[in-house]
Amino acid sequence: MDLDKIRLGMVCGTHKGSGTVTWVDGATQTVYLNDLMDNHAIEVGIEEIIDDPQIHNHEDSYY
Numbered sequence: 001m002d003l004d005k006i007r008l009g010m011v012c013g014t015h016k017g018s019g020t021v022t023w024v025d026g027a028t029q030t031v032y033l034n035d036l037m038d039n040h041a042i043e044v045g046i047e048e049i050i051d052d053p054q055i056h057n058h059e060d061s062y063y
Contacts, residue, residue: 001051006031013050016042 003026006012010021012033019033019042031049033042 001046001049003029003046006046006049011036014042014044014048015050016044016048 001012003024006021006024008021008024011018012021012031014033017033017035017037019035021031022034022041023032024030025032029046031044031046033044034040035042
């Protein structure tokens with residue numbers, strides 16, 4: 001995913017879990033997320049973000 005597509009507050013899926021974007025560090029290409037399940041911080045590289053409009057991690061649910 002391109003760094004310019006990442007916005008604060010958007011929900012992103014990664015192999016570490018899904019979370020809400022809280023901070024983007026452009027210098028290191030790092031995205032910081034708050035986990036949707038337990039609100040813990042997740043730190044991932046931009047290449048780890050799953051570029052998909054829907055999140056397919058099994059613990060997430062859809063309405």
